[in-house]
Amino acid sequence: MRIRAKRCVAAWAALACGMAMAACAAPPASPADEDKNPEGSSGYAEKPLVRAERFMVASANPLASEAGYDMLRQGGSAIDAAIATQLVLNLTEPQSSGIGGGAFIVYYDSATQQLKVYDGRETAPSSAQPARFMRDGRTLSYGAAVNSGLSVGVPGVLRAMELAHKRQGKLPWSELFKPAIRLAEQGFRVSPRLHKLVSENKALASQGAAAAYFLDERGRPWPVGHVLKNPDFAEVLRRVAKQGADAFYTGAIARGIVAAVRAHETPGDMTLADLSRYRAKEREPLCGTYRLYRVCGVPPPSAGVLGVLQMLGMLEQFPMSQFAPLGLEAVHYFSEAGRLAYADRDFYVADPDFVDVPAKALIDPAYLQARAALIDPDRSMGVAPPGDPVSRLASLGRDNALEIPSTSHIVVVDAEGDMLSMTTTIESAFGSKIFVHGFLLNNQLTDFSHNPVDAQGRLVANRVEGGKRPRSTMAPIIVFRDAKPYMAIGSPGGSAIMNYVAQTLVGVIDWKLDIQQAVSLPHYGSRNKQTELERGTPLEKLAQPLRAMGHDVSVHEFPSGLQGIVIDEHGLSGGADPRREGKVLGD
Template sequence: MRLFSRKYAPCLLVAALALSPLAAGAAQEVVAADLNPEAATVSHIESRPVVRAPRYMVSAANPLATAAGVEMLEQGGSVIDAAIAAQLVLGLVEPQSSGLGGGGFALVHRAGDSAIHAYDGRETAPAAARPDRFLKNGTLMPFFDAVDSGLSVGTPGLVRMMGDMHAAHGVLPWATLFQPALRLARDGFQVSPRLHALLRDADTLRNNAAAAAYFYDAEGSPWPVGHVLRNPDYARVLQTLADEGPDAFYTGPLARGMVEAVASHPVPGDLTEADLAAYRALRREALCAEIGAYRYCGMPPPSSGGLAVLQIMALLQHTPIARLRPGSAEAVHYFSEAGRLAYADRDAYVADPAFVRVPVYGLLDDDYLASRAALIRPERSMGRAEPGVPPGLIEAPAAESALELPSTTHLVVADRDGNVVTMTSSIEFVFGSKIFVNGYLLNNQVTDFSLSPTDDAGRPAANRVEGGKRPRSSMSPILVFKGEQPVLALGSPGGSAIINYVAKTLVGTLMWGKNIQAAIELPNMGSRNRATEIERGTPLSRAIGTLKAMGHEVREVEYPSGVHGVMWTPEGLEGGADPRREGVARGG
C-alpha cells in the first residue's frame, strides 16, 4: 500500500499517549446501537432503485435538503454551493442530527486538481475546560447527565468551515445559498415521521423551555406528522449570516446568545465569547493510500474514521472476502475480524494531533498491516483484539472503550467532471445538548472526549478533555479514485459504527460489484472490537449459528445507518440514499 500526503507525517509523528477507559463499570460495555434513540424508527429496509443522471447528483438525508442542493446546481452553482445550501436546510428539517450549533468534516475534490482538500470544522473544548470536567467529588458523572448539560457544549465549527469552503470553492454569492433554508424557515416545513418519533421519545428535550415551545404543543405532545413547523428565529439567524458572513456567528449578539444559553443551564458550562471569536476551521492534508486497484482518501485525525476505514480495506486485501457471497457467515467473519483490529488501534491511538502524537503512517505501514492480517484465522474468531505496535511507536497504549452516541448526517454532491464534496456533520447525541437558542440546538461534542482524565494505571488519557482541543470523531467522509478519476464518494452517520457502515458499502461496491444503492442496502454488520453485530431483521440472522460455532459472540442489533453516496460509471452518475432514514438522491 502506497501512502499519499507525506507532508502530513511530521504533524503526527510516530508515538501515542495512552488512552483511558471511558468509565468504570457496566457503562464501558455499552455501544451506540444499544442506546441510540434513532434505532426505534427503523423497522424494515425497503429497497429502492439506484438513481442515475448524466450531469450531477445530490444525495442528502432529507428530500428538502436534496432539493436545495439541486436548486443551487441548476442556478450554475458549484458542488460546494449545493452542499452548503443542503446543510443549511438539514439544520432546520433534521435538527436532531446536525446544524449551526455543531461541527463537521468535509473532503473536496475539484476536477483537474490533484489535491484533496480536507476541511476540519470539528468543535473545540472551551479554553477553560480541564481534564476533570466530568468528575464530581472524584466520581464520574453519569453519561447522560454530562450530555444534558452546559458542560457538554463545545465551540461550534460548522459555520466557519462552510464559510472557508465557500471562499475557496464557491461560485454563487454567499447569500444565495441561504435562500432555500430561509424560505422553509419562514413558510414552514412538514414534520416528518422520523422527527416526530424522535421528539416523542426525547423526554429531556422538554426540560429546555425554548425547545419545548418550538418542538411541542401546549400539552407537551410532539407536533404530529405533517404539522407545518415554522422557525422565525432560525430565519433571522440565517438572514444575519447571509448579510454579514460567518463572522456574525462568532461575534456579537449571536455569540452572546449561545454563551448565555450555556451559562444559564442548571448545570452551566463555560463557553465564552472569546472561545467563539477565536475558533478557526482547519484545512488538513487528506489521508490517502493506494489499496488494491484504488486510491482511498479520508479525513485524518482528530477523526478516526479515515484511518480505520483505510485499515479495514487494507486488511481485507489479505482475505478472500471479494470472492465470498454477500451475507454469508464467512463474509461476516472476515469483515468483523478486520474491524476488531482496526477498532483496537483506533481506540488506543487516535486523538487530536495538536495534543497527541498519532502514529498514522505506522498504522498504515504495509508490513504492519500484513502482520495484523495474519491474526485473522479463517475458521475461528480472535475474540477481542489487542492494539498493535506500529513502527516507531515509543509508548505502549492502553485501550479505550468508547461510548459514542450518534446524531449525525451525511451528504454528497458531485458532477460528471469529477467535482465532488462529501461532508459529515453532527451535533453528537440526538438533539445534542438539548440547549436550544435562536432556533437551533447546541452540540454536546465535549462528551466525545474520554470522560475520565486518566486510565486505570493513572496515566493521562490521550483523548482527555483539554481547553481548545478537538474531540476524537468517527466521521468518515471518503473519496475513492482510480488513477486520477473519482470513482466513489460516500459517508454516513452512526457514531462509532460509522466506520463499519462506510466500509461495508465500499466492500459492496468495489469488491462485490454492486451499484451504490444496492451496496447501501446490504445488511449492516461488523465488530467494534466487542461482539460481532448484525442488523436485526435481515437475512444475516441465518449466519448466526455458523458464526457462533466459529467462536463469535453474536448480537442482533438495530443498526440505523444513513449512508449517502455517489458513484461515477461509464454511463454517468449513480446516486444512493439509505432507506433506513428519510434521505433521497436526485440528479440532473
C-alpha cells in the same frame, strides 16, 4: 429534471447464498432504532438506484436534497450545493446536525485536480480540564454528561463551510441561504421520522426553549404533517448570509450561545473569546489503497478514515470477492478486521495538534499485513489487542469515550466534475438539548474520554484539554480509480461509521454491487466487543454459526444513514440509505 431510476426485486436470500450478486438489495424487515425511518408500515421504504448525467446530490432529507439540487441547477459548485443542503437539514433533521455542531468536508477540485480537506470539528473551551466529566473520582453517567452545558463544544460547521466556499464556491454566499430562510419562515411539514424521534426523546421536555419549539402547548410532539416554522433561525440565517460567519461567532448570536450554555442547570464554561477565536482548519488528506483504488479522506482528529483504511488493508489479504456478501466468511473476516482497527483507534487517535498520532505507521502496508496475520479463518480472536507500530503502546491508555449515532452525510458531484463528501453532526440525538436562536447546540465534548486516565493510570490520548478537538469516527471519503474521482461515500452512525463505510466500499469494489445495493446491505461488524448483526435481516441466521466460531454475537438495529455517488462509464449513480428519509436528485 432528468432522472433515470432502477428498482430491483428483493434478493437478501440470494445474496446470503452467494447467488445473484448483482441483484438489488431490498430493505430489511425491521428499521433502525434511534435513527429509523418510519415511513412504511413495516421495515423501511425501498429506494431505487438513481442515475444522472451532469450533476447529483444526496442527503438524508428530500427538502435538503432539493435545496442542493437548486444550487446545482443555477450553476453552483459542489460546496455551494452542500451548504444549502446542510442549512435545510438544520430545520428538517435537527436531531442530527446543524450550525450548532461541526463537520468534516472532503472536496475534489476538478480544475486543479487537488483534494482538499476542511476540518470544522468543535473545540473544547479554553478553560476545559481533563476531569471535566468526573465527580468525586467517578465519571458522570452518559446522560448527565450529554444533557448539560459541559458537553457543548465551540461549533465549527459555519467556519468550515465558509472556508470551503471561499476556495471552491461559485454562487454568492447569500444565495445559498435562501432555501433554508424560506422554509424557516413559511414552515415545513414534520416528517414521520422527526415526529418519532421527538416522541422518543424525553430530555427535550426539560429544556424550555427546546420544548417550546418541538412540543405543542400540552407537551406533545407536533404530529406528522404539522407545519413547523422557525423565525428565529431565519433571522440568524439572514445575518450570516449578509455578514458571513462572523455574525455567528461574535455579537448577539454569540452572546446568546454563551448565555444558554452558562444558564443550564449544569452550566458550561464557554466564553465569547472561545467563539471568536474558533477557526476551521485545512488538513492534508489521509490516503491509502484498496485493490486498484485510492481511498482518501479526513485525517485525525477523526479516526474514521484511518480505521476504514486499516480495515481495507487487512481485508486486502483475503479473497473477499469470493465470499457471499451476507455469508459466514464475509462476516467473520470483516468483523475480525474491525476488532483490530478499533483496538488501534482506542489507543492512538486524538487531536493531532495535541497528540502525535502515528497515522502513516498505522496504515503502513507491512503493519497491516502483520495485523491481518492475526486473523484466524476458523476462530474469533475475541477482544483484539492494539498494535504497536511505533513502540509507544506502553505509554498510552485505552479510551472510554462513547460516540452515539446522530449525524448526517451529504455527497455532491457538480457539472464541472467537482466531488464532495461531507459528514456533519451535533453528536447524539438533539445534541445537548440546549436550543438557542432557533437551533440546537452540540454535545460533542462527550466524544472525549470521560476519564483522563485508564485503569493502569496511563494518560488517555483523547482526554479533555482546552482548545482541543475531540476524536471522531466520521469518515467522509472520496475514492479514485485510474487517478479520477470514482466514488463519494460516508455515513452517520457514531462509532459504527467505520464499519458502515468499509462495508459499502467492499460491496462496490469486491462484490460489484451498485451504490444503492451497497448502502442497503444489512450491517454487520465488530467494534472490538461483540460481533453485531442487523436485526430483521437474514444475518440473524448466522448468529449460531458465528457463536460456534467463538464470536460473542449481538443482534440489534443499526442507525446508519449512508449516502453515496459513483461516477462510471454510464454517468452518475446515487444511493441513499433506506434507513432514513434520504433522497438522491440529479440531472
